[in-house]
Amino acid sequence: MFPTFKRAALPLATAVAGLALTTTAIAHDDSDPIPVKVFIASMFEIGDNTGDRAGEFQRWYENYWQNAEPVEVRGATHELYCNDAGVCGSVLGMGKVASSSSMQAILLDPRYDFSDTWFVLSGVAGTPPSQGTIGMVSWATWLVDYDLGHRWAAEEGKPGEPLFQPREGYEDIRVYQLNPQLVERAMALSADTPLEDSESARQYRQRYPDEMARRTPFVRTGTHMTGDTFFHGPGLSAEAQYMTELYGADDYVITEMEAAAITQVIDRLHGTERIMSLRGAVNFDQGNPNETTQQHLDPAPGNTAGGFAETVANIELVGSRVVDDIVDHWDQWQNGVPTD
Template identity: 55%
Template sequence: MKQLKVWGIAAVLLVSMVSASMAAEPVKVKVFVGAQFEIGKMAGDKAGEFQHWYEGYLKDAKEYKVVGAEHPVWVNKDGVAGSVLGMGKVRSSSSMTAILVDPRFDFSDTYFIITGCAGTPPRAGTVAAVFWADYLVDYDLGHRWGAGEVAEGQPLFSVRKGYESVRTIKLNQKLVQRAFELTKDTPLQDSDTSKNYRKNYPDKMAQRSPFVGVGTHVASDTFFHGPTLSKEAQYVCDVNGAGTYVITEMEGVAVGYVITKFGHGDRVLSLRTAVNFDQGNPNETTLEHLDPAPGNYPGGFSTGIKNAYVVGSRFVNEVIAHWSEWKDGVPAK
């Protein structure tokens, strides 16, 4: 009888603890950073897309396991949160969905930064440059057919008009412009390897040192390379009225779409660094560009990933330091 009484008290205490947990106020997130992959550990080894963010903001943060997400979410005491969402449109968007529906978080006033590495066409960018997106475009939504099934010389991929809103997200231009203004003069790292590599390209933009810019980010589930597919990517942007593409990546439009469907589309930013060109130089084939000879590498991954963090952190620090001004939307200058 005494044992039953003890068990009854324990049950009441357990129910009380669960109720208290369920009644706890959700954590207010001010800025959420979503990267796509990490290399090894979250800190202390070779940095992937997330490590600098983790070390800069989240190493002492609280960790939350989220059902359905690829990795945990970390939230620090200042309201900065982040996670590794997974590579490709499917994994990244499903992770973002799982995180957004978790009742432990309050994303009602959150600014979202989708970040990571990417490629760039040599006419528009250079190795280790960093670009804020003004448009997010899906490269894959179109019509495709085999060689020999259309007239010779006709394209094998077509994007027909009528689905622009499905393929394209125009980000909040006021927010994008403010992020650019806050970060455009950020000192960026470079490497001797990248400096030498750029000399292989005749384009003036490709030969530039790293810089901060704005342009369209095109997402594809394939790692497309070469001048032909680069023209095709721009054709997709032209059909969708989405400006000039400067970044090739794999997740942006998918993650951006999820965030938009949850009602936060006016607070989405995409920040990518170009760690390679999306095509070879005039003296190499596309396959030679994909499988380069020893020593013929861009050398921009480590510097680019660091540059993306340094640029993005300036925006994050501004928002956190002046939250009362940013909470209700992009403030006046």
């Protein structure tokens, strides 16, 4: 039997502080950050993560996180999911503010290590009929922010001249060129992906005279135009193209809401070399020659494009080829884009 000894009583504050330090140390020692190989971001889900009509996240969830436990991240709009292979993902929310604030909350969570992570920013989008079609999937070469500048009404400028002027001070965040080697590698892995299509989309395409608009779904690259404003019609489409040319980017092929803002957040912490933006077109950003912009924005029953379910499937079909290659050949990807 061990002898007992009397110990002088410690002040309560000192005892509590010591306990807190001990608890913190134990928690830190027992929970090394989880390394994330790939992070997949979606912007919205329609209902549940599985078993109902699929939004942007469901196909990813069903492929990678069926058995994963949801993890609440303070400041993020939705739970985070991770599998044992190091693939994590979440729904970030629609628009620049919701998506970028969720991304920052996740990146700053000390339970996860994003130092070697490859990011796939995915979702549905629009496309100009001269550059894409319903069901098409695109890897971004450039991200342009549509909103950072000055605009004025057409009657307040000279006829035929642009209605947009960049605002000084945003040079570093209004346009991002994504890693060309990464885009090339993503295309090499996914360009021949068999894509889904629908009869409604096939019929809808025939309303447009553009050769691109009439194509069956395919995979391509180009600039993605990011804006909280749902710009629409041939006039604003021409303005968006003017902006890409002004910034020295490629032709714009996608209109979406979030990627430039999310990229700004990732760039502050980890740079842009490991960011991929992947979008699938579910609508044209302007009407056909026989309808006004307002008619296209508010179509009569039976006059919608269709193909939404097929497009969200195509996004995951294309993106998973790159995600799986990263995981399966992590020794080649960990330090950068493979060169072989």
